[in-house]
Amino acid sequence: MSIFRRGWRAIKRFFTRKRVNHPAPVEEKPPVKPTTRPRRRRGALKTNAFGILLITRFEGFYSHPYLCPAGVPTIGYGTIVYPNGKKVTLNDPPCTRKQAKSWLAWELRDKEDKLNEFLLDNNIQVTSNQFSALISFAYNLGIYRVIRGSIAEALKAGDMDRVAKLMSQYNKARNRWGVLRELRGLTRRRKAEIELFYAEDKKENE
Secondary structure (H helix, E strand, C coil), X not given: CXXXXXXXXXXXXXXXXXXXXXXXXXXXXXXXXXXXXXXXXXXXXXXXXXXXXXXXXHHCCEEEEEECCCCCXXXXXXXXXXXXXCECXXXXXXXXXHHHHHHHHHHHHHHHHXXXXXXXXXXXXXXXXXXXXXXXXXXXXXXXXXXXXXXXXHHHHCCHHHHHHHHHCCCEEECCCCCEEECHHHHHHHHHHHHHHHCCCCCCCC
């Protein structure tokens, strides 16, 4: 089922309802206080609610550190590096959902700033949904997969069909022996991102 059919109400329920997927942490620690960021440039975009919902659904919430399929220590909603620059380790204490959301917001802002800079510097026009799909892709694979290389060239050329095709190819991960193999979860995520990429922009409160 399309992620858009659930509408704004489903998005609000997602962020307000209480769900327990993992053992509750022993104590709640305040989120890491981020440094001050510069103001956004005029014309800069933000990840919309559909993009955030896509990211959180595919990342899932994990209160305790774990190894992702690529063997990288991860916590919260796919966090691998804390806002203070420290990498996540398997010995780190558990986090709360509030902490995880603050780390997610911090990383989204970092990727949004870099993608906005690339788009504005190259006078590339994208929709809110296209921007959000690219941010979800970058959250999973790194922002430089978008602003450098073949995807960046396709964006500069205005070839959005090629952008989507290139995104779909990133559905594999290396196992412990270094062999690339397709992951069903990545295939599903790429499909959802491309669906969002092609979706017509609509007001989020409709």
